[in-house]
Amino acid sequence: MKKLPFINPPNPTTLNLYKRPFNHQPLCFRPITTTTAEDHSFNDPETWEAGELGNPSPIIQDHDFLRKSINSGSGLHVLDLIDRGSIEPDQSIYNKLVKKCAQLRRLKEGRIVHNHFRNSKFKADLFIQNSILNMYMKCGGLVDARNVFDEMPQRDMVTWTALIAGYAQNDMAEEAAASFPKMVGVGFKPNHFTFSSVLKAAGALSCDKLGRQVHGFCNKCGCDSDVYVGSALVDMYTRCGLMREGRFVFDMMVIKNEVSWNALIAGHARKGEGESVLKLFRDMQREAYGPTHFTYSSTFSACASMGTLEQGKWIHAHMIKNGEKLIAFVGNTLIDMYAKAGSIEDAKKVFDRLDKRDVVSWNSMLTGCAQHGLGKETVARFELMLKDGIKPNAITFLCVLNACSHGGLLNEGHRYFELMRKYMIEPEVEHYVTMVDLLGRAGLLEQAESFIRDMPIEPNAAVWGALLGSCRMYRNMELGVFAAERVFELDPYDPGPHVLLGNIYASAGRWKDVAIVRKMMRDGGVKKEPACSWVDIENAVHMFVANDDAHPESEEIRRMWEKVCSKIKEVGYVPDTSHVLFNVDEQEREEKLQYHSEKLALAFALLRTTPGSTIRIKKNIRVCGDCHTAIKFVSKVMEREIIVRDTNRFHHFNSGSCSCRDYW
DNA sequence: ATAGGGTTAG
Structure with missing residues (x-):
C-alpha cells in the first residue's frame, strides 16, 4: 500500500459543499449505549x-x-x-x-x-x-x-474455515489465501464464513486478482447477498485501491448495516479522500444508520489528513451529543486530528481527558508536539511516558528523535538512540535517517557522513537525502553532490533531491549546473509536484497555485501582496531568488517568487480576516525558504499570528520569528 | 464450532 502524503490538497469545489453539511440535515443519534461489563x-x-x-x-x-x-x-x-x-x-x-x-x-x-x-x-x-x-x-x-x-x-468445512479465518485474523494473510484453494481442492464448498475470511486476507494482501476471483466464486455460490460478504468485498476492493468497484458492490448490497458503511468510509479515509468521507458520513445518517466508534475514528482520520479544524470540531461535537464514550481508539485519532488541524491545545485537552492511554495515544501526542516545533516538550512528555510505565515502540523513538533533530537537541538525540537498545528495539532505516538529520542539522556534516558509513544496515535513498538536505542548509556543495549521486543511484525519480541539488548549485551561483539538473529532470521524466496553498475563510476553502489569476479577487490579492511586500522590504526583507529555479527564466525570477502560492494565500487571508486574528495556511509541499522569511516579516509588520502547515510540520510565525527555528 | 469495519511515523 502506498504511503499517504502528510497532507492532501482539498478539492475546493466539492469540499465547500460540505463545509456546513450538517446544520440543515436531520441527524441520526443513537441511543446512549451502556456497555455491559x-x-x-x-x-x-x-x-x-x-x-x-x-x-x-x-x-x-x-x-x-x-x-x-x-x-x-x-x-x-x-x-x-x-x-x-x-x-x-x-x-x-x-x-x-x-x-x-x-x-x-x-x-x-x-x-x-x-x-x-x-x-x-x-x-x-x-x-x-x-x-x-x-x-x-x-x-x-x-x-x-x-x-x-x-x-x-x-476435517469438515468448518475446520477449514476456522483455519482460514484464524490466519486472516492473525495477520497471516498469505497462509489464509494459500489455504483457500487447498480447501476447495479437497472438495469442500466454501460458505459465507469462508468467503468473508478469504476476502479479508485478499484485502490485507492488497491482491485484487485473488479478490476478484473470490468475488466471482461468491456470486456463483449465491453468497453475494450476505451482509458479511458484502462488507468484506467493499473492504477488499477499497484496500486494493479500487474505489469504484468497492462503491459498486456497496450500492448493490440489498441489506446494509453500519459495518458496510464503515468499510466504505474507512476505505476512503485510507486513501485520504477526506471530502468523500464527509459526504459519506452525512449520507450514512440520512439513511438512518448511526455512526459508531469505527465511523468516528475514520472520519477524524480523514479530517486530520485534510487539516479541516472546523469540520473536525463539528464531528467531535456530534460524537459527544451522540453519547459516545471517549475510548482510546477514537481519542487517538482525535488527538491526531486536532494536532494536524493546527490546534495543539485541543489535542492536549483530548489527551488529558482520556482515561486509558495506550502507546498510540502517547505517540500521537508526541508527534503532535514535534510537528508544532515543541521539541523540549516532546522530550519532556516522552520522559513522562516512561515514568507512566508505557513501553515505547519504534514509532515513539522515531518521533522523539525527529523532535530532537528539529529542536537542535543533539545530546538528547544521541541518548535516546542508545536507549532504543534497552527497550530491545532494533533501529530501522528510518531511525538512521533521523539520526543523520540530527547530526546534519547541527552542522556536523562529516560526522553525519561517517555515521552513514558505520550503519549496520544498507543506507537507502532517504538516508542520503537527509545528508543532502543538510548540505543544502550549510551550503556544502562537494558533499552535497556526492550525497545527491548516492540518492539518484537508489531512487532516480524523486523530484525532491533534484530540487535540493539545484538549490545547492544556485546558492553557489553555478547556473550551468542548475541547468544540467533541470535537464536531468526533464530527460528522466522527473516532475516536481505543483505547489498549492489553501486557506479556510468564512466556511470556504480558497486554493492558490503560483502565479494564480484564477481567483475572482486575484487583482486585489496581487495589490495586497505588493503593498505588504514593500512594507516588509522597508524592515529588511530581501527576496532570495535561489528558491525559484525550475521552469523560470532568470530575469523573471524575483517577479515569480513574489507570487508563490503561500504568498497569495497569505495576501488573501490578510484581505479577508479581521486584524489581529490568527491566519492558518496549508500547503501541499514544503514551504519555500523565501516565503518562510517573508512570512516572518509579515507576522511582525502586520501583528498577526500566522500558522502554516506544510508537508512535514507546522510553522507558527509570531513577531518576526518561527517556531521551527528556521530548521525544516 | 466457523465471518466483515477503526489509530500513531517519514
Missing part, C-alpha cells in the same frame, strides 16, 4: 485451585451449577471434578470450557483443557476439535492451532 474472571491457575466454589460436593449432576462454575471462571476446578469422578463429563462441558477460553483469550488454560480433552473418551469428536482449533486461533496460539489441524484425522 464483560466477564474477565477466568482466574489464573493458582487462584483456580483456591476454589471459589467452596468444597466440592461429590454428587454433582446439577448442570446449572456446572454452567455457573464455567462462567464464573472456575474452569480448572471443573476439570478437577472430572478427574475425581465427581462429574460425569459430556461433550457440552468441554465445549463450554473451550468456548470460555476462546472468549477470554486464555491460551494457557486452553492448553490445559485441550490436554484433558485429548485423554477423554470424546477425543474423536469433530465438533469439539473444531472448537479447539478456533480457540487456539483466537488466543493467538498459531502453532497449537496448526498442530490440531494437522493431527485431525478428518
Whole structure:
C-alpha cells in the first residue's frame, strides 16, 4: 500500500459543499449505549485451585451449577471434578470450557483443557476439535492451532474455515489465501464464513486478482447477498485501491448495516479522500444508520489528513451529543486530528481527558508536539511516558528523535538512540535517517557522513537525502553532490533531491549546473509536484497555485501582496531568488517568487480576516525558504499570528520569528 | 464450532 502524503490538497469545489453539511440535515443519534461489563474472571491457575466454589460436593449432576462454575471462571476446578469422578463429563462441558477460553483469550488454560480433552473418551469428536482449533486461533496460539489441524484425522468445512479465518485474523494473510484453494481442492464448498475470511486476507494482501476471483466464486455460490460478504468485498476492493468497484458492490448490497458503511468510509479515509468521507458520513445518517466508534475514528482520520479544524470540531461535537464514550481508539485519532488541524491545545485537552492511554495515544501526542516545533516538550512528555510505565515502540523513538533533530537537541538525540537498545528495539532505516538529520542539522556534516558509513544496515535513498538536505542548509556543495549521486543511484525519480541539488548549485551561483539538473529532470521524466496553498475563510476553502489569476479577487490579492511586500522590504526583507529555479527564466525570477502560492494565500487571508486574528495556511509541499522569511516579516509588520502547515510540520510565525527555528 | 469495519511515523 502506498504511503499517504502528510497532507492532501482539498478539492475546493466539492469540499465547500460540505463545509456546513450538517446544520440543515436531520441527524441520526443513537441511543446512549451502556456497555455491559464483560466477564474477565477466568482466574489464573493458582487462584483456580483456591476454589471459589467452596468444597466440592461429590454428587454433582446439577448442570446449572456446572454452567455457573464455567462462567464464573472456575474452569480448572471443573476439570478437577472430572478427574475425581465427581462429574460425569459430556461433550457440552468441554465445549463450554473451550468456548470460555476462546472468549477470554486464555491460551494457557486452553492448553490445559485441550490436554484433558485429548485423554477423554470424546477425543474423536469433530465438533469439539473444531472448537479447539478456533480457540487456539483466537488466543493467538498459531502453532497449537496448526498442530490440531494437522493431527485431525478428518476435517469438515468448518475446520477449514476456522483455519482460514484464524490466519486472516492473525495477520497471516498469505497462509489464509494459500489455504483457500487447498480447501476447495479437497472438495469442500466454501460458505459465507469462508468467503468473508478469504476476502479479508485478499484485502490485507492488497491482491485484487485473488479478490476478484473470490468475488466471482461468491456470486456463483449465491453468497453475494450476505451482509458479511458484502462488507468484506467493499473492504477488499477499497484496500486494493479500487474505489469504484468497492462503491459498486456497496450500492448493490440489498441489506446494509453500519459495518458496510464503515468499510466504505474507512476505505476512503485510507486513501485520504477526506471530502468523500464527509459526504459519506452525512449520507450514512440520512439513511438512518448511526455512526459508531469505527465511523468516528475514520472520519477524524480523514479530517486530520485534510487539516479541516472546523469540520473536525463539528464531528467531535456530534460524537459527544451522540453519547459516545471517549475510548482510546477514537481519542487517538482525535488527538491526531486536532494536532494536524493546527490546534495543539485541543489535542492536549483530548489527551488529558482520556482515561486509558495506550502507546498510540502517547505517540500521537508526541508527534503532535514535534510537528508544532515543541521539541523540549516532546522530550519532556516522552520522559513522562516512561515514568507512566508505557513501553515505547519504534514509532515513539522515531518521533522523539525527529523532535530532537528539529529542536537542535543533539545530546538528547544521541541518548535516546542508545536507549532504543534497552527497550530491545532494533533501529530501522528510518531511525538512521533521523539520526543523520540530527547530526546534519547541527552542522556536523562529516560526522553525519561517517555515521552513514558505520550503519549496520544498507543506507537507502532517504538516508542520503537527509545528508543532502543538510548540505543544502550549510551550503556544502562537494558533499552535497556526492550525497545527491548516492540518492539518484537508489531512487532516480524523486523530484525532491533534484530540487535540493539545484538549490545547492544556485546558492553557489553555478547556473550551468542548475541547468544540467533541470535537464536531468526533464530527460528522466522527473516532475516536481505543483505547489498549492489553501486557506479556510468564512466556511470556504480558497486554493492558490503560483502565479494564480484564477481567483475572482486575484487583482486585489496581487495589490495586497505588493503593498505588504514593500512594507516588509522597508524592515529588511530581501527576496532570495535561489528558491525559484525550475521552469523560470532568470530575469523573471524575483517577479515569480513574489507570487508563490503561500504568498497569495497569505495576501488573501490578510484581505479577508479581521486584524489581529490568527491566519492558518496549508500547503501541499514544503514551504519555500523565501516565503518562510517573508512570512516572518509579515507576522511582525502586520501583528498577526500566522500558522502554516506544510508537508512535514507546522510553522507558527509570531513577531518576526518561527517556531521551527528556521530548521525544516 | 466457523465471518466483515477503526489509530500513531517519514
